[in-house]
Amino acid sequence: MIDVGIIGGSGYTGGELLRLLANHPEVDVKLVTSRKLSGKPVSLVHPHLKSIYALNFEALNAKEAAERCDIIFTGVPHGTAMDWVPDLLDAGTRVIDLSSDYRLPVDVFEKTYGMKHRAPRDAIFGLPELHSEVAEAKLIGNPGCYPTGAILALAPLAHAGLVDRVVYDSKSGISGAGIEPTETSHYPNMSQNVIPYKITTHRHVPEIKQELGLLSPGIKVNFTPHVIPSVRGILTTAHVFAKEGAETTLQDREAVARIYRDFYKDAPFVRMADVVPRLGAVRGSNFCDISFEPEKGSDRIVVVSAIDNLVKGASGQAIQNMNLMAGLDQRTGLWFPGMAP
Ligand SMILES: NC(=O)c1ccc[n+]([C@@H]2O[C@H](COP(=O)([O-])OP(=O)(O)OC[C@H]3O[C@@H](n4cnc5c(N)ncnc54)[C@H](OP(=O)(O)O)[C@@H]3O)[C@@H](O)[C@H]2O)c1
Structure with missing residues (x-):
């Protein structure tokens, strides 16, 4: 034990x-x-x-x-x-x-x-889908919740060298702010509302840039977060603009699907969703669901990811890291579905 x-x-x-x-x-x-x-x-x-x-x-x-x-x-x-x-x-x-x-x-x-x-x-950035070194780590810096959804959505395309710029629009449930009540989390302010904040300056941007930059040096990253009247979950919409010459590949659904499949072949918690990802499908679980949609005749492909901020975005990911550090199957204790509906 x-x-x-x-x-x-x-x-x-x-x-x-x-x-x-x-x-x-x-x-x-x-x-x-x-x-x-x-x-x-x-x-x-x-x-x-x-x-x-x-x-x-x-x-x-x-x-x-x-x-x-x-x-x-x-x-x-x-x-x-x-x-x-x-x-x-x-x-x-x-x-x-x-x-x-x-x-x-x-x-x-x-x-x-x-x-x-x-x-x-010295610490290892604890996103196991990108850093197998977590298994030997003495200290893990477990990633932030927004960066987890944002990086996983884009890593395969960045790694393939296809991306010039990504513009993220992310929406988080209010538990992302922790247990202490704030003016934003006050019910009349939060209910039936969507609140953009730190529109160009969120503290998670350097983490996203750091990890995508390792996969694709020079990639341009913009990020805007919102808080939504949900308790859990982060839905991230990534507007991905092709590098010059990569437009045709990003328009090819089969090619893009193959890139994601290959990149995540040993990543059981990343699922290529059959429908557009939704918070209800991952709530309470350690899964990150991803889908993509090329825009016809354009240099843009839209990638959507969904995670539970408290699970894959925090504590579940921490346990996934712990499993790897202890030489266990990374799924141990975490292999269960979300709490839909
Ligand atoms: N919420 C999320 O979705 C999420 C996701 C990813 C990462 N994180 C990060 O994870 C950390 C914890 O987040 P949280 O949402 O769990 O926060 P939280 O709900 O505000 O809880 C913070 C905990 O830290 C303890 N604490 C505060 N100051 C302390 C100190 N000086 N020494 C020891 N314990 C202290 C508090 O306990 P007492 O005051 O009772 O001692 C409390 O148990 C934060 O750094 C946060 O940024 C959060």
Whole structure:
């Protein structure tokens, strides 16, 4: 059995890790931390976990947590994980960080998040469909939710060198913002509404550029996020413009289908959807559904992806990484469908 711990277990990604790990055959959850709720049962803030776990939240330091675990998930705000990760690693634990502290090079992180990185460490970007090195990693920077859907939608075409520019229009459910209420998440503001935000400046753009740039140096990326009145899910529409000379290939449905099939042949969680992807088909699951539609007589092809932000966009992906780190089949504990309708 793998002994795991969750730092920041009273939040949404922590709760989702617990929900998903409840049926994992190889995992024993040893500890869950919360500063505010130490001593209280996890079911106080996650009532859906009542009777599933007999765990209380604990307030621990990194060394105390590391002594009891093989692998630790840090589901804490950015700028906070860096206070935990070095001590966890030094104590011999492997770490999967769900925050953005270890996804980017230090200079890019500091510019993007407007803060000094106090504890840089080598980490692997934890998108297993692109980085098989996760299996050997000591520290994983688990990707952001928007980048997961955006990168997976485009990686095969970028890798094939067919793309000049991609313009993303992404829509996220409100759980992407975490458990603390905000003005945006206030019901009268969110209900029956669609709210664009950080229209040209979202912090996830450098992650998307980083990963697509590795596949296709010089690729141009634009991204605009929206929040929608859904609890979970991210639907991403990628307007993809062909490189000069690649227009004919991108118009050829069979050729494009082959490119996706080949690229994702060993990626069980990426599904080429028979219909346009919808949030209802992936909700609660670790799948990323993708479809594409060439625009006749144009240099544009539109690719659509759907994920659950809390699963493939966070905790499910973290468990997929954990499986690979532990030498397990990546599907272990994650092979179930979404909660349609
Ligand atoms: N929500 C998503 O869809 C999503 C997707 C991908 C990645 N992420 C990232 O994952 C991380 C967690 O997100 P979330 O949505 O779960 O956030 P959340 O719901 O706000 O939960 C944050 C958790 O961190 C704990 N925490 C806060 N400050 C801490 C500190 N200084 N030391 C230790 N624990 C601390 C909180 O517990 P106490 O205050 O009780 O200690 C709480 O359990 C964030 O970095 C977020 O950007 C989120």
